[in-house]
Amino acid sequence: MLEQQLVNGLTLGVIYALIAVGYTMVYGVIELINFAHGEVYMIGAFLCVTFITAVGLPFYVSMLLAMICAAAIGVSIDRIAYRPLRSSPRLAVLITAIGMSIFLQNLAMIIWGSRPVPFPQDAVPAYLKLTAIEFSGVHLSWLQLFIFAVTFSMMLLLYVIINHTRMGTAMRALAQNRTCSQLMGVNVNRVIAFTFALGSSMGAVAGVLVAVYYNTLSPTMGYVAGVKAFAAAVLGGIGSVPGAMLGGIVLGIAEALGAGYVSSLYRDGVAYAVLIAVIIFRPSGLLGKALVEKA
Amino acid sequence: MRSLKLARLAVLASFLILGAAGAAAAADTIKIAVPSPFTGAAAGYGDNVKAGVELKLAEINAAGGINGKQVVAEFLDEQCDPKEAATVAAKIVQDDAIVGVVGHLCSSAHLAALPNYVKKGIVAVSPTATNVTISEKNKDKAGKAWSYRVVYRDDFQGAFLARYASQVLGLKAIAVFYENNDYGIGLKEAFVKEAKKIGLAVVGEEGYMKGASDFTPQLTSLKSKNPDGLFISGYYNEGALIATQAKKLGMNVAKFGADGLDNADYIKLAADAAENTYMTVPFLAEAASADAQAFLKKFADTYKRESDWMSANAFDATGVVLEAVKAAGMDRAKVRDAIAAMNSPETGFKGITGNTYFDANGDCLKNAFVKVVKGGTFVPADKQME
Numbered sequence: 308m309l310e311q312q313l314v315n316g317l318t319l320g321v322i323y324a325l326i327a328v329g330y331t332m333v334y335g336v337i338e339l340i341n342f343a344h345g346e347v348y349m350i351g352a353f354l355c356v357t358f359i360t361a362v363g364l365p366f367y368v369s370m371l372l373a374m375i376c377a378a379a380i381g382v383s384i385d386r387i388a389y390r391p392l393r394s395s396p397r398l399a400v401l402i403t404a405i406g407m408s409i410f411l412q413n414l415a416m417i418i419w420g421s422r423p424v425p426f427p428q429d430a431v432p433a434y435l436k437l438t439a440i441e442f443s444g445v446h447l448s449w450l451q452l453f454i455f456a457v458t459f460s461m462m463l464l465l466y467v468i469i470n471h472t473r474m475g476t477a478m479r480a481l482a483q484n485r486t487c488s489q490l491m492g493v494n495v496n497r498v499i500a501f502t503f504a505l506g507s508s509m510g511a512v513a514g515v516l517v518a519v520y521y522n523t524l525s526p527t528m529g530y531v532a533g534v535k536a537f538a539a540a541v542l543g544g545i546g547s548v549p550g551a552m553l554g555g556i557v558l559g560i561a562e563a564l565g566a567g568y569v570s571s572l573y574r575d576g577v578a579y580a581v582l583i584a585v586i587i588f589r590p591s592g593l594l595g596k597a598l599v600e601k602a
Numbered sequence: 603m604r605s606l607k608l609a610r611l612a613v614l615a616s617f618l619i620l621g622a623a624g625a626a627a628a629a630d631t632i633k634i635a636v637p638s639p640f641t642g643a644a645a646g647y648g649d650n651v652k653a654g655v656e657l658k659l660a661e662i663n664a665a666g667g668i669n670g671k672q673v674v675a676e677f678l679d680e681q682c683d684p685k686e687a688a689t690v691a692a693k694i695v696q697d698d699a700i701v702g703v704v705g706h707l708c709s710s711a712h713l714a715a716l717p718n719y720v721k722k723g724i725v726a727v728s729p730t731a732t733n734v735t736i737s738e739k740n741k742d743k744a745g746k747a748w749s750y751r752v753v754y755r756d757d758f759q760g761a762f763l764a765r766y767a768s769q770v771l772g773l774k775a776i777a778v779f780y781e782n783n784d785y786g787i788g789l790k791e792a793f794v795k796e797a798k799k800i801g802l803a804v805v806g807e808e809g810y811m812k813g814a815s816d817f818t819p820q821l822t823s824l825k826s827k828n829p830d831g832l833f834i835s836g837y838y839n840e841g842a843l844i845a846t847q848a849k850k851l852g853m854n855v856a857k858f859g860a861d862g863l864d865n866a867d868y869i870k871l872a873a874d875a876a877e878n879t880y881m882t883v884p885f886l887a888e889a890a891s892a893d894a895q896a897f898l899k900k901f902a903d904t905y906k907r908e909s910d911w912m913s914a915n916a917f918d919a920t921g922v923v924l925e926a927v928k929a930a931g932m933d934r935a936k937v938r939d940a941i942a943a944m945n946s947p948e949t950g951f952k953g954i955t956g957n958t959y960f961d962a963n964g965d966c967l968k969n970a971f972v973k974v975v976k977g978g979t980f981v982p983a984d985k986q987m988e
Contacts, residue, residue: 308822308823308826311822311851312819312822312823315816315818315819315822316819318818319816319818371855389874395948413641416641416645417673421640421641421645421646421648421649422645422646422649422867423839423867423871424870425648425867425870425871425873428873438852441852446850446851446852448850517815521815521843521846521847522842522843522872522873523815523843523871523873525643525839527642528815529645529815529817531813550911562816562819563818563819564819566819566820566823567665567817567819567820567822567823568823570809571808571809571810571819571820572809572810572811574781574819574834576813587630589963
């Protein structure tokens, strides 16, 4: 039973991690909690379904297109709601972020309706539905393996982009000091837009994976997932990409074990208790650097 | 001078005419309130109730309305949230144009709204709230009930399910998975109580919160107790996810639940994992009257989807309120009295879900039917129980 609970938790955790990356990267460059990120995750899933059902595209193509559209949506959110307030007090941007989240959720309800819809199963490659491994009562499906594979390759891609490209260097420079990097010739708005695009496309992937895994998607799915992923980002150390990964997995496993062994009604309670415990002892999160207050 | 005076008169006259027209419009309509969740996690159910109410209003208005007046409904969103429901209820009782309430959908919301209705004296007829405590909390000091329902109570339904699982399905060990709200808990408790009485073993109980999407940890621990039946005490959204995830974990047991599971979306969302799910429903299309068949056809034509019991009950709850308005006029207290007078099979409301009549607690006696998912569609179970 423990093995199965760990598998359950890990699946949940890597999905949290994928969403958490979006929070953590945006926070890293502009110190904004992008509350609309959960909605981008939800819209990504809906777009993928729309491409499959309305346009008739294959699963993988739809997923890729959903990523691209989500990236465009992420960039637009920044352009419309955050960029005009770049030099305003941080609280103002936080409020627009919440407003954006409510707006997008209601927009999705108008476009796709408020009822939960199933993922078009016929479009999902058949092998993903099979059980991959089954030993001593532990069930692991190909879909779960696919989720792990996608998440880890996305993370690897992200690592390469951040550490080995010019854009990544610019992102890191921005995270350290915006004014200074601007003076060094970094096009700040372009780097921020890129960050939003990257985070949003990851969010869309997570949305699609969740929709396939649970065979359901609804306009409200972004809220809970967003809150959990944000907690994961904080747990791992907000601003740190490997931290988001680790935070997601820790949170997912804590939740699964909490529900399995403590009490199923306190599963979120257990997850947040872990978060609080970590924050008390390591205020900057598991992998976060203790920040020196910027001048 | 003279032309100016005339112009003034003309303006004045037009105001008067407009004003009179407005007043006439208000007096020519009968307004009911329909508080239900139209946004949030339960919005899908609210849509179903709204559809049922709208069909009833369309039917009555097409036939010339009530005593020559057209009927309109004000739909108020309470998100199935007790706090919102209390706010909405306060708004309803203050609007003098509203003669009665069709709602609420969720038991928790209904309970939170009740004190307002009882204190200010407006009658509420719920199409779907099945929680037991409603029957205790719906009376004013004089002992008059202000809340009625056209659906049976959870204790009836829970006990019925325990007997059905044991006597008809022949199950021995049941795992219970319940939603942590008034509906899920009330139903579960009635089930467990009856199970104890008839010697049906309950091997595990796990809860979940509304809107959750991952149930694998709880299912994993229920599975380790080797049940041969899984009782899902909740609604179809989560129910479909539970069925799907149970199947993925290799938990191939009989599944059953109550009216909360009964929705075409349950099969759509759970696909083949929905097979062999038994559920009690207050309304079974196959066993329904000709009136009900007409309703089902009208519903499918209008909304391009299958109706469920919530829409049928909303249709009848609206019918109960408007029948009372027809008999008693626009006075709120008289409307209540007219509903309270539907207290015997002879005086009951003959709707599409059967003959509805109330006891002094506002509850009605209705039999439950059992449906089962076979071949991707709902069919009546082979064996029904009296």
